Amino acid sequence: MKQVTINDIAKLAGVAKSTVSRYLNGGSVGKATREKIERVIRETKYEPNQFAQSLKSKQTKMIGVIVPRLDSYAASRTMMGIDERLTEHGYQMLVVNTAQQTEREIEQLYNLAKQKVAGIIWLGTTVTPAHLQAIEAIQIPVLLIGQQHDDVHSLVYPDNESAYALGRQFMEWGHRDIIYVGVAEDDIAVGQARRDGFLRAFNEAGAIVRSMTTTFRIDDAIPIGEQLATDVTDATLVVCATDNIALGVLKGLANGGKRVPDDISVSGFGGYDFTEVLHPSLTTVHLPYRRTGSRAADMILQLLTGEATPMKTFTTFELKLRESVDMLN
Secondary structure, three states: OOOOOHHHHHHHHOOOHHHHHHHHOOOOOOHHHHHHHHHHHHHHOOOOOHHHHOOOOOOOOEEEEEEOOOOOHHHHHHHHHHHHHHHHOOOEEEEEEOOOOHHHHHHHHHHHHHOOOOEEEEEOOOOOHHHHHHHHHHOOOEEEEOOOEOOEEEEEOOHHHHHHHHHHHHHHOOOOEEEEEEOOOOOHHHHHHHHHHHHHHHHHOOOEEEEEEOOOOHHHHHHHHHHHHHOOOOOOEEEEOOHHHHHHHHHHHHHOOOOOOOOOEEEOOEOOHHHHOOOOOOEEEEOOHHHHHHHHHHHHHHHHHOOOOOOEEEOOOEEEOOOOOOOOO
16 A cells, blocks of 8 residues: 655645645644645544654754755855845755765755754755655755756756757857767756757757767866867867866867867856956856845745745846857858
8 A cells, every 4th residue: 555645645635745744843834724634634544754753843943955065156156145045034054065975965854854954955966766755754845956856846947948049059150060068967957958958959950069978077177178179170169068167178178279269169058257257258158046046045935934836946047158159150
């Protein structure tokens, strides 16, 4: 017999999962809503799991924030936005770093719940069944930034749409021989959605595309730039999945004596502030990390109060067309 979960209770009672969670944790729920939840619990013979029961004592005014890297520009800007907005509402954030290790992400979901945080904002890279099991077990609101899943409230960057828009711009400028430098597919947003947006634009124009894979680290992209500088190639443009990758490629090309954009063009993705003052300034997609952090704080507070919140919310983007990409026509 299938075990009844908090998701089942929420669906049968016609309320949000966060509302059921608040009821189970002793929070304030309206009389009519409470009666619906209690009726469904009686009918389904639902029993809260032991882990969730241990969390019923009063929670703190702390919001846990799980980040994959502390040295990430995107993460630091996002945390600034989160912190500013939470402070306005009398909350504090408790930051934990996972060093891009999936096991540590799952472990920290449980650890933060044990520390009685009111909710968790998770800057994720991938969503596994073990993540979902942890979120179900802790029964407190969780908001995912940067990735998306049908069962988790998500604040998502428009990776596919923005990559497609930038790719179309490159096609209009006459680039038809492209090298794409991306990351592994286990990162759904960057490794798949962002890549697919670029490739869709390139394929529609009939461009030649060669793909290479690296990590998010600048140092790992430098050898790729050095390799491209020595390879005999007709490529006119290197499209990078992140600004960090683009910085590494730029350094590697310079090491190999290549000039950007005179010899070959390079683009990034992310819109880090300092990319505007590089020489040449970097063509990229600007993602509003700080505003996204503020929006994430608003959303987690909405979930805490039971306010209706969409399961998936998209942020905005802006193309930054600068000096590092040449117009061929």
